[in-house]
Amino acid sequence: MSEAFSGPVAGHVPVLRLGDVLMVTLQGDLHDSTAQQLQQDLAETITHSGATGVIIDISGVEIVDSFLGRVLAEIAAQASLLAARTVVVGMRPAVAITLVELGLTLPGLRTALSTEVAMDLLTQGAPRVGVRRESP
Amino acid sequence: MPEHTAEETHGSPTHEVRDFLRRRREQIAQRWADEPLFRSVFTVSRDEAVEAGKAVVDALAEVADAGRVDDPDAAGFSGVREQLARMGVARGRAGLTAAQVSSELATLRQPVENLLLSDIGEAPAEHVRACATTLTVLMGTLRVVVMQTALSEGEALIDRQRLQLLEVATPVIKLWDGIVAVPLIGTLDSARSQVVMETLLQSIVEQQARFAILDITGVPTVDTLVAQHLMKTVAAARLMGAECIVSGIRPAIAQTIVHLGLDLGTVITRAGLADALKYALHQLGADIVGPTANGTGHR
Incomplete structure (x- = not known):
């Protein structure tokens, strides 16, 4: 992509803070430089806020290439260095198949089907989530 | 200049065959309707067989008109392709091998050739031979078209079944x-x-x-x-x-x-x-x- 495209829009992805958890929602095509910017922003925000969890919602992303896959893995790795756990949420089936075919199984990455499950995962600590908590 | 005059009156063999096919459309269709191939495919009524025969004759005439007697992909065949495929498939279902269907198709040539010879019998021998050859090539092309369509029908069936098998075999x-x-x-x-x-x-x-x-x-x-x-x-x-x-x-x-x-x-x-x-x-x-x-x- 030429410099002309990396205008003011391609800069930052908003990082929301929900208590001890940071939340990022990725939408549409993600520019490589935007992904790298996000990586930096997250590292700084975790340090400032002392967050213990990061949720990255990629349900709006149709194409995850090897670069973005690597960036996700790196975000998880650096977050764990800063004592925060990362959960990637809402990966589309087609994206999952593509990543597996590329050999990117992202073993260090935690995943969840929805932000709700991810939130439970991060706030409760244990992977067991009481989906059937309402039962006696 | 006797040869030249002959060319003038009779035209090229391809056009001669085309004109003959158009002229004798009815008779050819009638004779084909009695052949085992048409009889066994169109069992409901003889009229249906005659209509189908007419359609095939029309297609052959159109192909001859385009001058592509040896081309199975000629545009003239597209109209009757479905019908020909139906015939091929019907015979295949009846238990005939591809070779048997092919020889049944071959029997369609004889009545047409007899008609042609009786029509242009008085023309110079060389011209008659040229016309007969053209007709033979045309009928041969028809055979190829029927076999082709029958085969592709079979392939399409196999493809469909493969897809169905995939769907059936993987319930969640x-x-x-x-x-x-x-x-x-x-x-x-x-x-x-x-x-x-x-x-x-x-x-x-x-x-x-x-x-x-x-x-x-x-x-x-x-x-x-x-x-x-x-x-x-x-x-x-x-x-x-x-x-x-x-x-x-x-x-x-x-x-x-x-x-x-x-x-x-x-x-x-x-x-x-x-x-x-x-x-x-x-x-x-x-x-x-x-x-x-x-x-x-x-x-």
Whole structure:
């Protein structure tokens, strides 16, 4: 992509803070430089806020290439260095198949089907989530 | 200049044949309707056979008009292709081999040739021969077209059935809230495992399933390829946030896997579907307990 495209829009992805958890929602095509910017922003925000969890919602992303896959893995790795756990949420089936075919199984990455499950995962600590908590 | 005059009156063999076909359309169709090929395909009425014969004659005349008597892809055939395919398929269903159908088609040539010879018998011998050759080539092309369409019909049928088989063989079953299962049956090849993966991942999204059980009780053998497919499916499901459990590993298959040195260490495995379901329920926080004395069991 030429410099002309990396205008003011391609800069930052908003990082929301929900208590001890940071939340990022990725939408549409993600520019490589935007992904790298996000990586930096997250590292700084975790340090400032002392967050213990990061949720990255990629349900709006149709194409995850090897670069973005690597960036996700790196975000998880650096977050764990800063004592925060990362959960990637809402990966589309087609994206999952593509990543597996590329050999990117992202073993260090935690995943969840929805932000709700991810939130439970991060706030409760244990992977067991009481989906059937309402039962006696 | 006798030869030249002959050319003038009779035109080129192709056009002669075209004119003959148009002129004798009715008679040719009538004669074809008596041939075994038309008789056996159009059993309802003779008129139907005659109509079909006329359509074929028209197509032949059109092809001759375009001067492409030896081209099975000629535009003239497109109108009757479906009808010809129907004839070919009908004869095939009746138990005839391709060669038998082909020879039945060959018998269509004789009546037409007889008509042609009686029509232009008084023309110079050389011209008659040229016309007869053209007609023979044209009929030969017709045979090729029929065989081609019949074969492609068969291929289309096989393709359709292959797709149906893929769909039939991979149902995704919801076992519980948040638990889906795929009973795999038969040999797993790349195409099938791709379909399994896609349908499974799709249903994980639709059902918001946290657990997916791959039951391989119906898979006769597990080799490195099948294991690789399983690992891929498990990895893809994990990327989406669901946990995959492989169940139904029979003792013999467990041995094979160990002998092959396959590492399924990253995959949760259980002996039977029931065990896998039990595990998944336990992970979801729901346990199966027997009914208590007063009949108010937990589940």
